[in-house]
Amino acid sequence: xxxxxxxxxxxxxxxxxxxxxxxxxxxxxxxxxxxxxxxxxxxxxxxxxxxxxxxxxxxxxxxxxxxxxxxxxxxxxxxxxxxxxxxxxxxxxxxxxxxxxxxxxxxxxxxxxxxxxxxxxxxxxxxxxxxxxxxxxxxxxxxxxxxxxxxxxxxxxxxxxxxxxxxxxxxxxxxxxxxxxxxxxxxxxxxxxxxxxxxxxxxxxxxxxxxxxxxxxxxxxxxxxxxxxxxxxxxxxxxxxxxxxxxxxxxxxxxxxxxxxxxxxxxxxxxxxxxxxxxxxxxxxxxxxxxxxxxxxxxxxxxxxxxxxxxxxxxxxxxxxxxxxxxxxxxxxxxxxxxxxxxxxxxxxxxxxxxxxxxxxxxxxxxxxxxxxxxxxxxxxxxxxxxxxxxxxxxxxxxxxxxxxxxxxxxxxxxxxxxxxxxxxxxxxxxxxxxxxxxxxxxxxxxxxxxxxxxxxxxxxxxxxxxxxxxxxxxxxxxxxxxxxxxxxxxxxxxxxxxxxxxxxxxxxxxxxxxxxxxxxxxxxxxxxxxxxxxxxxxxxxxxxxx
Numbered sequence: 374x375x376x377x378x379x380x381x382x383x384x385x386x387x388x389x390x391x392x393x394x395x396x397x398x399x400x401x402x403x404x405x406x407x408x409x410x411x412x413x414x415x416x417x418x419x420x421x422x423x424x425x426x427x428x429x430x431x432x433x434x435x436x437x438x439x440x441x442x443x444x445x446x447x448x449x450x451x452x453x454x455x456x457x458x459x460x461x462x463x464x465x466x467x468x469x470x471x472x473x474x475x476x477x478x479x480x481x482x483x484x485x486x487x488x489x490x491x492x493x494x495x496x497x498x499x500x501x502x503x504x505x506x507x508x509x510x511x512x513x514x515x516x517x518x519x520x521x522x523x524x525x526x527x528x529x530x531x532x533x534x535x536x537x538x539x540x541x542x543x544x545x546x547x548x549x550x551x552x553x554x555x556x557x558x559x560x561x562x563x564x565x566x567x568x569x570x571x572x573x574x575x576x577x578x579x580x581x582x583x584x585x586x587x588x589x590x591x592x593x594x595x596x597x598x599x600x601x602x603x604x605x606x607x608x609x610x611x612x613x614x615x616x617x618x619x620x621x622x623x624x625x626x627x628x629x630x631x632x633x634x635x636x637x638x639x640x641x642x643x644x645x646x647x648x649x650x651x652x653x654x655x656x657x658x659x660x661x662x663x664x665x666x667x668x669x670x671x672x673x674x675x676x677x678x679x680x681x682x683x684x685x686x687x688x689x690x691x692x693x694x695x696x697x698x699x700x701x702x703x704x705x706x707x708x709x710x711x712x713x714x715x716x717x718x719x720x721x722x723x724x725x726x727x728x729x730x731x732x733x734x735x736x737x738x739x740x741x742x743x744x745x746x747x748x749x750x751x752x753x754x755x756x757x758x759x760x761x762x763x764x765x766x767x768x769x770x771x772x773x774x775x776x777x778x779x780x781x782x783x784x785x786x787x788x789x790x791x792x793x794x795x796x797x798x799x800x801x802x803x804x805x806x807x808x809x810x811x812x813x814x815x816x817x818x819x820x821x822x823x824x825x826x827x828x829x830x831x832x833x834x835x836x837x838x839x840x841x842x843x844x845x846x847x848x849x850x851x852x853x854x855x856x857x858x859x860x861x862x863x864x865x866x867x868x869x870x871x872x873x874x875x876x877x878x879x880x881x882x883x884x885x886x887x888x889x890x891x892x893x894x895x896x897x898x899x900x901x902x903x904x905x906x907x908x909x910x911x912x913x914x915x916x917x918x919x920x
Contacts, residue, residue, distance in 0.1 A: 385408065385409045385413065388408055389410070389413060389414075392450055392452055394919075396454070397451075398419040400919075401918075401920070404918070407919060407920035408919055425455065425459050428448060428455065432445065432459075438475040439478055439482070442470050442479050443479075445470060454914050454915070455914070457549055457555070464872060468871055473527065473542075473778045473821065476527075476539065476542040477526070477527045480529065480535050480538040480539060481535070483538050492561065493559060493560065494561075494562045496563075503594075512557070514556065514606070516609055517544070517553055517830050519558075519559075520598070520614065521562060521563070522565055522615075522616055523615065525615050525621075525672075526615045530569070531567050531585070532572070533580045533581075534562055534564045535578075537562040539614060540560035543612070543614060544558040544559070544560050547831075550875060552875070552911025552912045554912040559606075565585055565586045565594065566584050566585040567580060567584070567585055568585045587619070595624065610633045610635075610841070611633065611634040611635075612634075612830070613636040613638075614636075614638065616636070618673060621638060621673050622639070624636070629840065633841055635841040640677055640681075640843065640846045641677075641825045641846070642677050643677035644681055644846040646681070646746060646775060648851075648867075649820045649868060652857045653771045653800075655857070655862055656798055656862050656867070657798070661682075662699075663743070664744060665699055665742045666682065666746060667742035668702045668703070668746050669749045670702075670703075670704065670751075671703075671723070678746060678748065679702075682696070682700060683700070684843060693722075701742070708727060709724050710725060710728070710729055711725055734762060743770070744770070744773070745763060746773045746775060748775050748776060750776045755784035755788070760789060764793035769796050769797070770793060770797050772789045772799050773820060775820050776802055778803050779803040786799055786806070790808045791808075791810060799865065800819065801818075802819070802821060804817075814864070815864065817865065817866065819871070824874065824877060825881070828879070828885065829885050832881065832883065833885060836895050837895040837897035838895050839895060840894060844888060845888055848884050848888050849884070851884075852880055856873075879911065883903050886906070
């Protein structure tokens with residue numbers, strides 16, 4: 374049934390309460406007659422542009438970013454078309470509100486700011502009935518699911534069911550950045566409890582009041598969910614989001630070849646960080662094979678980035694064992710070395726022969742890296758001494774403070790530039806304002822996964838990919854790096870500006886889809902013009918006509 378046919382079912386107050394079809398004061402005179410809206414709306418008909426002006430005025434008058442977030446989420450709940458028009462037309466202003474850094478605070482306060490249910494909850498109470506309840510989802514053509522269990526939300530830790538805010542935010546970016554239709558997006562929270570004492574003691578907490586379940590019961594729920602998702606929505610792309618280290622790596626390995634699934638914290642972060650390094654090398658003139666990278670943090674993001682870097686060196690004919698020697702890690706126990714006991718499987722390939730070092734600064738001095746990448750969630754760990762040491766070792770040190778939200782960044786843009794006398798090539802996970810140093814103005818790049826996962830998802834959906842492969846993320850990294858202009862690099866920015874992100878995602882989607890067709894990862898026939906196929910699919914926030 375098409376939208377026009379369905380509109381016959383939505384008249385009067387009912388259509389005004391449906392966020393997919395609601396146009397507010399933008400219904401034409403003819404539509405008001407046809408849909409029985411006379412008397413239910415003020416008499417003046419407004420254009421979408423006029424409605425956007427009203428929204429922007431309200432957003433900008435709010436005193437805090439959290440209140441701006443709440444206003445925009447409320448708009449999304451009542452008029453999705455207008456919400457996405459505002460976000461897409463003002464992406465640089467709106468993205469920090471609907472996603473990082475503000476979404477982090479929203480998740481921390483989710484139980485207190487909860488107003489209207491959005492997304493889908495699967496809990497331990499639903500075991501044995503997941504397929505049945507998934508049919509309650511109102512949109513029958515879900516193509517992308519972002520699912521989290523809330524154990525490791527950004528750099529904020531275990532937020533339990535409040536992690537739903539991340540799934541909602543990610544899918545808003547799928548629509549805003551790459552044009553996945555809102556009704557094709559499904560945020561899912563797997564509620565298996567939480568170990569966050571403050572949440573368990575909060576009477577307003579919305580999740581299960583129990584400690585986080587692990588082991589067989591956990592695995593059975595995850596498996597039931599993944600099987601149910603593919604039965605109810607055949608071919609759906611599933612993005613794992615903010616799972617803890619104990620589950621993220623093993624779930625990715627278990628399901629990646631069975632269904633169309635990926636882990637954004639591992640693969641998406643790896644691709645966006647790799648792309649930033651490629652951009653930095655266009656400034657320094659160095660080669661990828663000449664780099665030695667020191668990672669602070671050996672979780673999903675760190676290991677994912679190292680794996681992406683190794684894959685990129687593999688394209689140059691460097692064997693994985695040799696390539697891994699370019700990557701070193703400092704974690705909570707100090708430098709990751711070969712004689713450490715009980716090293717988790719994902720870290721073992723990066724445990725090299727070296728004397729134990731407990732301190733990041735000492736590791737910098739001993740290893741003399743060309744780049745340091747912060748993926749630790751530990752704010753302020755790139756101290757003045759660390760940055761000055763990097764600047765003493767390198768003419769143009771690469772310093773990426775990629776932890777989110779802004780409050781968790783390893784250093785600020787101002788610190789990176791000022792402590793290196795303006796020689797650092799800096800990027801961060803959350804946005805920082807331009808920095809003026811002397812007569813120079815530096816524009817820090819934002820190494821946000823939003824540059825990668827929307828385009829990968831777009832390419833996979835349009836091409837009908839059966840699985841998501843690491844090669845797709847490597848292609849996406851190259852595609853993103855190739856779209857950084859010389860004028861961006863001249864200002865110190867190793868990523869394109871957010872204002873171009875929709876075009877960037879379309880190109881990534883094209884390149885990913887091309888790989889899917891080349892590798893035979895789809896049953897769909899290659900179209901004559903992949904770019905046209907991508908453009909035709911991409912959602913535009915334009916009101917439909919109902920009369």
